[in-house]
Amino acid sequence: MLSNACKYAIRAILYLAIHSDETTKIGVKKIAEELETPQPFLAKLLRQLTSNKLVSSTKGPGGGFFLDKNNKEKSIWDVICCIDGTHKFEKCFLGLSKCSDKNPCPVHSTVSPFKKKILNEFRDKTISKLVEEIEVEGTVISLKGFDLK
Amino acid sequence: MLSNACKYAIRAILYLAIHSDETTKIGVKKIAEELETPQPFLAKLLRQLTSNKLVSSTKGPGGGFFLDKNNKEKSIWDVICCIDGTHKFEKCFLGLSKCSDKNPCPVHSTVSPFKKKILNEFRDKTISKLVEEIEVEGTVISLKGFDLK
DNA sequence: AATAAAAAAGATCGTTTTATCTTTTTTGTG
DNA sequence: CACAAAAAAGATAAAACGATCTTTTTTATT
Ligand code: FES
Ligand code: FES
Numbered sequence: 451m452l453s454n455a456c457k458y459a460i461r462a463i464l465y466l467a468i469h470s471d472e473t474t475k476i477g478v479k480k481i482a483e484e485l486e487t488p489q490p491f492l493a494k495l496l497r498q499l500t501s502n503k504l505v506s507s508t509k510g511p512g513g514g515f516f517l518d519k520n521n522k523e524k525s526i527w528d529v530i531c532c533i534d535g536t537h538k539f540e541k542c543f544l545g546l547s548k549c550s551d552k553n554p555c556p557v558h559s560t561v562s563p564f565k566k567k568i569l570n571e572f573r574d575k576t577i578s579k580l581v582e583e584i585e586v587e588g589t590v591i592s593l594k595g596f597d598l599k
Numbered sequence: 600m601l602s603n604a605c606k607y608a609i610r611a612i613l614y615l616a617i618h619s620d621e622t623t624k625i626g627v628k629k630i631a632e633e634l635e636t637p638q639p640f641l642a643k644l645l646r647q648l649t650s651n652k653l654v655s656s657t658k659g660p661g662g663g664f665f666l667d668k669n670n671k672e673k674s675i676w677d678v679i680c681c682i683d684g685t686h687k688f689e690k691c692f693l694g695l696s697k698c699s700d701k702n703p704c705p706v707h708s709t710v711s712p713f714k715k716k717i718l719n720e721f722r723d724k725t726i727s728k729l730v731e732e733i734e735v736e737g738t739v740i741s742l743k744g745f746d747l748k
Numbered sequence: 749a750a751t752a753a754a755a756a757a758g759a760t761c762g763t764t765t766t767a768t769c770t771t772t773t774t775t776g777t778g
Numbered sequence: 779c780a781c782a783a784a785a786a787a788g789a790t791a792a793a794a795c796g797a798t799c800t801t802t803t804t805t806a807t808t
Contacts, residue, residue, distance in 0.1 A: 451600050451687075454796065457694035464705060477754065490798050497756060510805030511753040526706070538600075545606035546739065556613060556729060556738045557675070560720050564713035571709045580705060589705045590695065603766065626784065640767050646786060659775030660783040749808100756803070765794070773786070778779100 456533040458487045459495045463529055466505060466517045467581045475507075475514030495533065502532045517577070526580070527573040539569055605682040607636045608644045612678055615654060615666045616730045624656075624663030644682065651681045666726070675729070676722040688718055 452460075462481055470476050478496060482489035496515055499505045504524050507515045530536070542549040543561045551562070583589075601609075611630055619625050627645060631638035645664055648654045653673050656664045679685070691698040692710045700711070732738075 451692060452694075454694065457692075461693055475754095479754095488797055491796065493755080494757095494797090500755085507755060508805085509753085509755045509803075510807095512806065513754050513804085515755085543600060543606075544610055545601075545603065554736075554738050556733050556736075557721075558738065559736075560717060564717065568709060568713060572706075584705050587703075587705075587708075589703050589707065624784095628784095637767055639769070642785080643767090643787095649785085656785065657775085658773075658783085658785045661776065662774085662784050664785085751806100751808080753806085754804085757801080759798105759800080761796100761798075763794100763796075766792080768789100768791070770789075771787080774784085776781105776783085778781085 451538070452530065453534050455491070455495055456530055458485070458492055459499060459533045460526060460529050461485050461487070462492060462496060463499065463505060463517070463521075463577060464581065464584070466515055467522060467577050468584070470514075470516035472516060472518055475512070475516045477514040481515065499529070499532060504528060504532055522578040522581075523576050525573055525576055527569070530572065539565065600687070601679065602683050604640075604644055605679055607634070607641055608648060608682045609675060609678050610634050610636070611641060611645060612648065612654060612666070612670075612726060613730065613733070615664055616671060616726050617733070619663075619665035621665060621667055624661070624665045626663045630664065648678070648681060653677060653681055671727040671730075672725050674722055674725055676718070679721065688714060 462485060465481055465485060466476065478489060478493045481487075481496075482492045485492075496505060496507070500507045500515070503521070505515050505521055506518045507513065530539075540549065541547075542555050543557050544555045546553070546555050549555075549558065549562065549565075551558070554562070611634060614630055614634060615625065627638060627642045630636075630645075631641045634641075645654060645656070649656045649664070652670070654664050654670055655667045656662065679688075689698065690696075691704050692706050693704045695702070695704050698704075698707065698711065698714070700707070703711070
């Protein structure tokens with residue numbers, strides 16, 4: 451569904467949402483270690499996210515990446531748009547040029563309701579709201595023993 | 600979600616389910632034209648499907664691909680398994696090694712029900728059943744003006 | 749000012765996916 | 779049998795994706 455790049459990006463943002471703020475910045479190295487993602491690749495992604503105002507960063511010693519108030523009001527959908535683009539969600543499950551109720555493919559009726567629902571949830575839920583849920587539900591974003599609690 | 604290969608394969612099987620039988624075989628060329636898929640690529644896929652008993656074929660003049668009674672009792676899921684494998688459906692949406700209710704990622708609760716339902720529908724519905732629906736609902740599998748009616 | 753830490757930028761490499769091309773095998777028909 | 783139609787098989791090419799490495803820029807600290 452999503453590319454690796456996009457998965458890393460989302461997890462990195464969630465990680466930053468939980469562990470960083472204006473005064474607590476985190477370097478790529480740390481993030482990559484905690485999430486067990488390839489470090490240089492993640493660095494590139496973070497740059498892309500930064501230039502799209504989805505994360506913030508400062509250079510120099512003591513610098514690093516973090517989410518400011520504004521960044522935390524973005525949504526998962528914003529991240530997906532930034533990294534993967536939207537076409538995957540617009541396209542038909544069977545590869546027809548466009549997915550629409552008007553000219554549905556044979557699996558449209560099975561697939562479409564879910565696509566709509568997921569898309570809405572991703573679009574409407576802010577990162578900060580999502581993090582609240584994470585803290586309540588104790589879900590996991592790392593591959594290693596790293597637990598959010 | 601699915602690879603191009605898999606999409607082509609599914610559409611080709613549906614096409615064959617509608618237009619072929621033991622006595623009406625269809626060549627790659629025709630199929631590729633009707634579905635607007637790259638011809639040599641589709642040929643390779645059909646071979647793969649054939650060797651996995653999902654479609655039937657005969658060589659020589661008058662030969663071609665078709666679905667026999669047995670082939671029509673297969674499911675979309677069988678096709679997916681054959682071409683893409685199952686890992687995509689087993690893996691977590693955010694890239695954690697395994698998707699499970701036990702160690703859920705932050706989007707598991709949104710995504711998981713969707714995955715389960717689709718998976719069941721794909722697994723339980725036979726090609727022939729699906730074709731019935733197609734004929735009733737008039738859905739479309741081709742990119743060109745080709746209408747199933 | 750010198751140093752070192754960190755992101756930014758960009759060049760490079762490898763793998764997988766997608767697609768095409770060529771050759772071989774099978775088989776029905778004249 | 780000779781021929782042609784069609785799938786089977788395999789080699790090759792092109793593009794997208796995933797990942798790494800090197801260099802440059804910025805900036806806090808000494
Ligand atoms: S038309 Fe195929 S999924 Fe909507
Ligand atoms: S654990 Fe991530 S989708 Fe199920």
